Amino acid sequence: MFSQNIATILNQLQHDFDEKATANNQANKGKVPKRKKASRSKDEIRRRQEELYEKTLKEINELLDAYYAVLSRKDAESIGALYARYSSRFQDSIVDQIRTILEEAIRKKVFIPRENVFFDLAIRGWKDRRPGLLALRKKIEAAEIQTFMVFTTSRLYRRTYKALQFVEEELVERNIRGIFVKSNIDTVQGDHWRTIFQALAANDEAQVRIYSSHIQASHEGLFVRQMVHTSLSLGYTGEVVEGEFTRRQLPRRKIVIDPDTARWIVQIFYWYVVDGISITAIARKLNADEDAPAPAKSNTGLWTHKLVRTHIENTEYRGWWQYGAKETKWLSKKDYAHQIPRDKPLKEGQFEELRIIPDDCWYTAQEMIANEAGNSGRKPKDSTSKPRPRLLRGLFVCPEHGRKLAVGGAKACVMLCPNCRFIEVHERPLFTHLNRELALKLTCEHLTDCVRPTDDFVDTILNVLEDYVGLLSQTEPAIVESLQSRADALASTIEFNRRNPGVSEQEQRKTEQLLKELRSEQNEVFAQLRSTESALAVSLQTPSREQIIAFLTATSDLLSQSMTSTDEIVVRNGRRAIESIVKGKIELYQMGERAKSKGWLQGRFLVDVPAYVLQQLTGVRISESSTTNEVVIDYKKSKLINEQSETAKRLWDDGLLHVEIAKQMGCIPSYVTKLIQHWHDQRGLPQPNNKKRRKLLINKQQRTPIYKQIANQVHELMEAGHSNLEIARQTKTSDTNVAKAIRWWHEKRELSVPTAADRRKQKIERALAMLDGGALLTNVATELGYSARGLKLALDKFAKDKGGEKTDFRSRRGNAKSGASANGKDSPSDSDTV
Structure with missing residues (x-):
């Protein structure tokens, strides 16, 4: 089977990856094992965020204590609020931003209460719904602040029109002073601040786009060289390239197949293509196996239907790699990023050395996914409801x-x-x-x-x-x-x-x-x-x-x-x-x-x-x-007589008698005849002649006939030279059954049936052989069921038919008595006694 061919290929790949994994483990024996990235669950992420928030808040409180020691509320000229933000979890600049803002607040004599300090951790500036920013808006709407301070324009928003809208609608129109510390913008400077603000905000927005283009160009170069430039799919890992470092001075890595995890990719394809296991069942098997690796980009560390399907549809496993196949666009109205396919990926190419799955297996899997019938419909409300067939769903x-x-x-x-x-x-x-x-x-x-x-x-x-x-x-x-x-x-x-x-x-x-x-x-x-x-x-x-x-x-x-x-x-x-x-x-x-x-x-x-x-x-x-x-x-549902006629016709074709068919179906033989006639009437066929059919059957009786039961015994007696009457006497049956038994025994073995003349000739030849051996005529006649005269006449006729001379039995007998030799000579026992 083709699936067996695929199974052979996948089994060989699995064996190869197992050998490579074993070799790698032996080569790295004694070394410090490479730390594997642990999957983070939602609870762990939440706990990590809470720990980071508490740490940041503790450091901010220390800054505020030093700030309050220098500037008190009664010495300040206005009550203010501040806001700080950074984008990714690899940054940590909130405390530095607030320190700079508080230093400027001392110079401007702006008092910032502890409850007016707002910040957001690891949230992009494109996003509008931020916890710290939303809390700041509520504070502004409550008219509890007179001055607002922030590090730069980019910390407020990444979009120019949104940053300007916030300053105009939330600050200027409410007579709240806005200070951007590092941008040197103060809204009390008349209309001059707008020109500077627009220029700086536009520059920040353009800078982000320039950085994005530079990063893409760098990634394209890494892609061509098969270097690690983004997160890798399961089955691949990075191999250190000596002498090359990243911007963060970490070793540059080349993409290679990871035997430890690649064998699980092969296993997933084997389960799906060869064993026919559903995607959901594969996810369950992976989650139940403690040795199975966690899926890439999974916060929970658990396999799901979507993750298994994503791995099966991944073109990288057949060696076709792409970079920039999708483009991330921010939807301002919906306040989230959306990935849309590009007309053409930024870079793509075939890397055979990174192939894990052969083409025929991969495309077979894609065809199966495309034809996969969905689990549509509602489940039965009661558990006792009979499940409905789904084998032909959608066909x-x-x-x-x-x-x-x-x-x-x-x-x-x-x-x-x-x-x-x-x-x-x-x-x-x-x-x-x-x-x-x-x-x-x-x-x-x-x-x-x-x-x-x-x-x-x-x-x-x-x-x-x-x-x-x-x-x-x-x-x-x-x-x-x-x-x-x-x-x-x-x-x-x-x-x-x-x-x-x-x-x-x-x-x-x-x-x-x-x-x-x-x-x-x-x-x-x-x-x-x-x-x-x-x-x-x-x-x-x-x-x-x-x-x-x-x-x-x-x-x-x-x-x-x-x-x-x-x-x-x-x-x-x-x-x-x-x-x-x-x-x-x-x-x-x-x-x-x-x-x-x-x-x-x-x-x-x-x-x-x-x-x-x-x-x-x-x-x-x-x-x-x-x-x-x-x-x-x-x-359409057939009538009962139609179903019964089909069953009867099937048994009828197998050569069974009507009595035997009736016994199997639990009815009478006459109803079987009616069913056979009904089957032929439904199809416009002529009625069968049961008498003619019976003649053609091998078994014409329900029980085995007597002549078949005694056929072997009859043949042995016939070979011994017994007549039909003598055989009938010994087998306790009639001579008619004996004749049938002889005929059936020979026809079954495709031999010619012996006639009466053949049997007489055979008996005469046996008699001649016995006479040639020195036996007396009377003894031979008794042995073969003849009278002495009858045997003599039969021998004379046989000799005449052959053209020979009659035998003189008197001269042949001599003076011998019964039991002695017919030629008159003494028997060997008698000669010994003389």
Whole structure:
């Protein structure tokens, strides 16, 4: 199976990474182990913030005590407030800012009470909702301050218009004096301060953008050299580069694969692609394993569905790295940053030395994610409610409206088209509701029949595979070129729709859905392209007949099990098999009357089993083969007599008698005859002749006939030369049964049945052999069941037919008595006594 091929590759990768990890551990033995970054939970982050706040507040109180010792409230000319801020958690400049502000406050004779000191730790200046700034605004609105002091314009806001708006509306219009200590701005200086303020604020804003461009350019250079320039995904680490240092004088590091964590990436792909485990179940397994590493960029240290999916979709694991794929934009009205995709990443490239997962495995995973059915719908309110089948979720569609059927009805037992509900009954495309359990049963049964490995079907698959393998070897450049052209066309279509999402909200939703479908198709084409390239890299061999039969048998068993199984892995693998076999969706059409219990739905869909077998056994994907067949299923509950007739006909085809069929079905033989007739009437076939059928059966009786039971014993007695009457006497039966037993014994072994003449000839030849051995005629006759005269006459006739002379039994006997030699000579025992 193709999944087995992927499993082999992933197992080899896992083995390689384990060996590298072991080698690294041995090489680093005795050294100080590298400190691993511990994941921080929300409680730890909150506790760390509280500790930092308490530390900062303690240092501020020490500054204020020294400040109050120099300037008292009665000596001050006004009551003021101050504000300080820094952006990231790697900074710590609040105390320095406040020290400078308090020194200026002493010079200006501004008294700042302890409750009028406001600050924010590690909060960006773009943000408007800051705890310290909000508290300051409340203080201003309460008209409790006369002077406001801050370090520079950039500490207030990063945007020029916001900083100017705050000063104008909150300070100047309320007659509050504003002092920017390091910017040398004081609002009591008339209108001159506005010009300086605007210039400095604009300069601060431009400076941030310049820094951003410089940082991006630096990161691009590091990206090209494969140096660490941002946080690394799980599976990678930094290797120290000797002689190179960062701006903070830390060793520069090169990106390399980390064997300790890369093996877990391989394990995630193995679980998802090979074992068929869901993303949620993978997250649970990772969280339950103490050796599993914490996910990157996780505050809680726990794996979630989103984090596992992000790692599976990460292009870095197939060696494709990007820098600047998204751009961060601040939404002032919403007061938060939003990342939007750029038209093109700032830098991108293929780094094969950083590949962890092969292309065919990665693209297969993307195709599976694109086809992943969502866990939509509500859970049952009561725990005793019977779970509904989800194996075929999203597979049925209404061709009239192009919509998937939705679950509805009492206890969610049916599926229906949402649009058809709002159409008049006599015009409704789908009037009848589809019973979910019935649809599951009939669909899986038909698909199981489609993959049943009959001799003719296996021959057809072998012919298709041989033709395609031969075609692939002859036209491999054309096939790869065709797939590449299709991939390029899909990429152009995706890019066009992404750049033109539409004006209205409805158009944008349609474009979003179209992009999702296009990306799914693109992943499928890429997977087909990579698998074809991998197959061409080695000599592609046609699977053997035994491999095909074993695979079809396993698939048939999987489909049968997935109907009733509650095992999530079995159901997911069954769904994957159905999606691969069925081409497209199952389209439903209304049949019969549009009335309750009168009509039914008919499902029509295409299946392509040879293409599925080729993909799974060789890894080569084809769009379709020449053996694509249409399957038609009538989703209607059959009457009891229809179901019974199907069972009776199946047993009837197995060669069972009506009595035996009746015994298995628990009815009388005459009802079995009625069921067989009903089965043929339903299909317009002529009634079968049971008498003629009985003649053709191997077993024409319910019990084993007597002549079959005694056949071996009869043959032994016949070989001993006994007549039919003598055999009948010994076996306590009639000579008719003896004759039947002889005939059946020979016909069963495909031997000619001996005639009466053959048996007489055999008996005469035996008699001659006994006579040649010196036995008397009377003794031979008694042994063979003849009278002496009868045996003599039979021997004379045999000699006459052969053209020989009759035997003179008197001269042959001589003077010997019974028990002596027939030639008159003494027996060996007698000669010894003379």
